[in-house]
Amino acid sequence: MTLIGINVAVFVAVLIFTQDGGALSGSVTDAHINLAVSKQALVVTGEWYRLLTSGFMHFGILHIGLNMYFLYILGPMLEQPLGRVRFALLYFASLFGGSLGVILLDSGGLTAGASGAVFGLMAAAAVGMWRRGINPFRTSIGSTLLLNLFITFVIPGISVGGHLGGAAAGAICATVMLAPGHQPMPKWATYAAPVAVGVASVVLSVLIVQAA
Template sequence: MGSRTIAGARLSNSYTVTATLIAVNVVIFLITVIQAKSLFDNNLALLQVRLYLQPVLTLGAGEWWRVFTSGFLHYGPIHIAANAFSLWMIGRALEQVFGKIRYLALYFVSMLGASTAVLLFGDGTPTVGASGAIFGLLGSYAVITLKLRLNPTALLINLVINAYITFSIPGISIWAHVGGLVTGALVTAAMLYAPARNLVRWQAIGTAVVAIALVGLIGWRATEFPSLDCSPQLVQGDYKYFCKSSGSS
């Protein structure tokens, strides 16, 4: 059967998933730059406002795709560069530990967890960025460090740096980072501590339980929002959303 990692994946030096995720983020960022005709004000792009995460639009207007599409948007070149660098540094190692399928599950369920935290506790400000999922990878790294009793120095340095950025720079979604971190740790625990017999099945069940719980929380939160029809309109060079009750004419 060949050698396996602690997560049950085949040993491999591949990091194609990480490279692909970075490439998708960069391509979408460039599209928003072209639409906005600005490298630094790409939040003026229609694609940006159609895909960012915002509670009223996501839960009230039923635009559920924003839970995931927001994780591929960024505000400006520094934002995309920082997240691409973090994903490259952390993601490659975790892709080798988990393999492609488990790694993708970890990444997207962490993104779901980050969006869930924003929808539950956020202040309504539009949220974008891959950092929620990246914090999920940090949470995963923490569980692996504890499981293997590794030297935690590198982990602590990463956590301190990211915590400083999270709490010191205005506009960064603290809830997205917290949600991603916790979710990534839970998914990794479900994978690493699954029974050895029928390992893949138990890993899938554990990951699914986390994902279903998050979807349930979003669904519960959605019951607090009225049903709306919303559309963006360009007002003095900036897009604004106008909403009305879906029952009104």
């Protein structure tokens, strides 16, 4: 709920400070230009904070509404077994993984939104089920993940890199963080895994941009 509150607060702040009603319908505002992420923007500006801030910016009410709905559904499923701290680490590892995916795969337009982190949570939930011997594709989580991946590739204007990068980061984290009880991981590893994925995503993003 804290993450939902932060995302909504940022969305409202953009509306207030830009005084641009187009932000409700998905227009690019000055705030998006300054805070969203793209490889080209990072090459030109070197503003690495965009790797983080882009995950809290949204293009319109529908964009934030869908992302917050999925966060509201997925959050309790993962926060309960992980606890608040590890859930937050998983969320931000997925967010940074999404930013890396944008740099690797997207064509250059500004990208923003919590969907990279949300895809990470979705993939983590699916991997957690698989680790416990449950076929996720026979559950609503698996079908929802497949449907959203299909939409990602079919509908123009959706960040393929952001979604795939977030999903990959979440899946990697969940392999360690959501190990079944009969194959337990050391507790320290369940904290170290998302930290390592998040740091690696940021470092790779910087190296790729600097090499461009």
